[in-house]
Amino acid sequence: VFSRLIWRSPVTVSRSASCPSGTVYPALRRLESLRYVTAQWEASEVAQHEKRPRRRYYRVSSAGEAALAKALQRFHALVEPLAEADHHPTGERELS
Numbered sequence: 254v255f256s257r258l259i260w261r262s263p264v265t266v267s268r269s270a271s272c273p274s275g276t277v278y279p280a281l282r283r284l285e286s287l288r289y290v291t292a293q294w295e296a297s298e299v300a301q302h303e304k305r306p307r308r309r310y311y312r313v314s315s316a317g318e319a320a321l322a323k324a325l326q327r328f329h330a331l332v333e334p335l336a337e338a339d340h341h342p343t344g345e346r347e348l349s
Contacts, residue, residue, distance in 0.1 A: 260293060260310035260311065260312050261310060261311055261312065262308045262309070262310055262311075263277045263278055263281055263309070263311070266281070266311070281311055284311075284317065285311070287316075287317075287320075288314055288316050288317075289313065289314060289316055289317030289320055289321075290311045290312060290313055290314055290317055291311070291312055291314050292309050292310065292311050293309070293310050293311075294307050294308075294309050294310075295307055295308045295309075295310060
C-alpha cells in the first residue's frame with residue numbers, strides 16, 4: 254500500500270487497500286502520531302488550479318519501515334509453526 258519514496262493521499266491509500274476511506278483517516282493519524290508515516294500538504298496553487306481543497310500526502314518513515322519489518326518477523330514466527338503443524342510427515346493432518 255505504501256512505498257517510502259512515494260507520497261500518497263488517503264484516497265489513494267483507501268483504493269489500494271480496498272477499504273472504506275473512513276477507516277483510512279484515523280489509521281493515518283495514528284501512524285503519524287507514532288511517527289511511522291510523515292505527512293505533507295500539497296501546494297495551495299495546485300489545489301486552487303484544480304478547484305478543490307488541498308490534499309495531505311503521506312509516506313512511510315524510516316521508523317515505519319523498521320516497525321513493519323519487526324511486525325512481519327513476529328507474524329512469520331507465529332504463522333510458520335502453524336503451517337508446519339498443519340502437515341503431518343505422512344501427508345495427513347494431525348488431529349488435536
